Amino acid sequence: MERKQGEQSIQFDQAPFIVSHASVVGKKEGEGPLGNAFDLVNPDDLFGKSTWEEAESAMQKEACLLALQKGKTEPEEVRFLFGGDLLRQGIATSMGVEPFRIPLFGLYGACSTSGEALALGAMTVAGGYADYTLAVTSSHFGSAEKEFRFPLGYANQRPLSAQWTVTGSGAFLLGRGGSSEGGSGIESVLESGKEKSHVRIRGVTIGKIVDYGLKDSQNMGACMAPAAADTIHRALTDFQMTPDSFDKIITGDLGYIGSEILLDILEKNEIVLQKKHLDCGKLIFDQETQDTHAGGSGCGCAATTLSAYILPRLWKGEWKRVLFVPTGALMSTVSFNEGKSVPGIAHAILLEHC
């Protein structure tokens, strides 16, 4: 028995708005091609704290605060928060969002978590359960190296297939939309003087775990590419669209190696993505000058690039429709050391200018 068309995707009748959003990054990201587009660049990668974990928590808190301020919304107006990170037991989120006192759903989907948070946040708003939800994810180069590889002081060498974990956090305030049947649907958003949003989440495609049996944790792009291909294929089928239906199809953090594999796999399925494809892991760092090898990665990579680069173009109408596909490598140091493979997962978020 096969999964029926549409079974992995949801198309919202009452498509939620992205009311506001914010990005917070570290020094290296601030020096990259998107440097000027981030809301906050902190030259101190410790963000004034004493550990990488606290620094990452501080980024999540700051990103949420900025998104709330930009959306002129108080934490008390946000009914649920969906958040996650890469650290064991999601401690960056637990420590970062506690001060807001917002009912919390903790998530884990590796670097695909921003997609998971946006999907659940949108489903919750569109389902009528909340006027506002907040989706936040983060990663930090220091905490991620310590968690998955070696403490920075060890100064280990990185293979060229390795990606550079982005120090950054992106937060997205989602709000209730109106009818898709011609109505502008901005009534509720415009209440109490809030600015009208120009981006909606029209639908979501939830990914399955895809495991090609790869075991190289230093080549995560290759591990995640099959999952991205599966989810993109599925989204196009479910939404009855082609690559030409989109201005861009943007994966989370496949980087240079994973992106090539993605295009190859899709081409074998007669989907030609070349002209439409971008990858946040390729956008966020300059490969020539920043020594980041195969590109950026991490829960913060797709989230900050979405906020700083993708959403402004959708907001202005420069792009009308984008498929945003954060990608995750499902591994831990334990599973890796026990010789297990690194399966991938990817979720797709269908974003539209309005």
Place this chain on the structure above:
Amino acid sequence: MERKQGEQSIQFDQAPFIVSHASVVGKKEGEGPLGNAFDLVNPDDLFGKSTWEEAESAMQKEACLLALQKGKTEPEEVRFLFGGDLLRQGIATSMGVEPFRIPLFGLYGACSTSGEALALGAMTVAGGYADYTLAVTSSHFGSAEKEFRFPLGYANQRPLSAQWTVTGSGAFLLGRGGSSEGGSGIESVLESGKEKSHVRIRGVTIGKIVDYGLKDSQNMGACMAPAAADTIHRALTDFQMTPDSFDKIITGDLGYIGSEILLDILEKNEIVLQKKHLDCGKLIFDQETQDTHAGGSGCGCAATTLSAYILPRLWKGEWKRVLFVPTGALMSTVSFNEGKSVPGIAHAILLEHC
């Protein structure tokens, strides 16, 4: 600005059914007071695998399989799976549920994850996004000791306030209900000869992080009790009910110490729970004979007790209404070693016989 009444809770008009459920446990749990009630007791705590992590994954897979079989439902009919565990990066879930090829939302809420999974699974069904969702969580004594304390071979001593992580997994198949306005609402469930369910999820209360500043990771009951008190207080307020509205109010894994603290905190808020309160961590082991100190704990504790002990009583109508409150301690070995406190979180699931 304070959170308004009802803002943490959702009451479903179309309350989803618990179509079927299953519990899988290890040897020690099988020797406990609920031993005969579990669906599967495996005398081999490695479940035929070579690592604790693989064993835990095998339990999740087995629990899902059993729940699907009992519900006469194929994996392809399940639109989304909500799952989590206690291990870093949720590897027990990632490795365990992969074979089902069900679109996955990975969750982390420490031992409260079964509540988080049931809440999101129910919201997804009641919101019309799915006919069936699957909620699964697990924990394993061997993998948890290794993750949070010491490998078993080290044979460390445990203080009397420590709890014993349950080796077990519980899976719950949720299905679409009908109208709450007098209708039986069983039409969709009865399709294709499936058995009528007699338990519905009438509502959920999503918890906030509650941090009393406790730092003793070997006394998690005390860390979680304030969160449980907060969520129970909130659920009673939001649903406009009193302890007398329930046959039982059952916390996840506060154990002996945490349960006392819970009752004390609630009594100070003029909520007297004594006659109504049970705790899965106290139910699952025999304190006299099983040397489990302050009781059971873990993502599998509340889940297996719900499946083996609570749901059968609701199904038969022996109990009409239960508030099920899984409790979680939000910590990692990193946060603990860095001297951070152990905040708690708890979610409430309002279960009714029908």
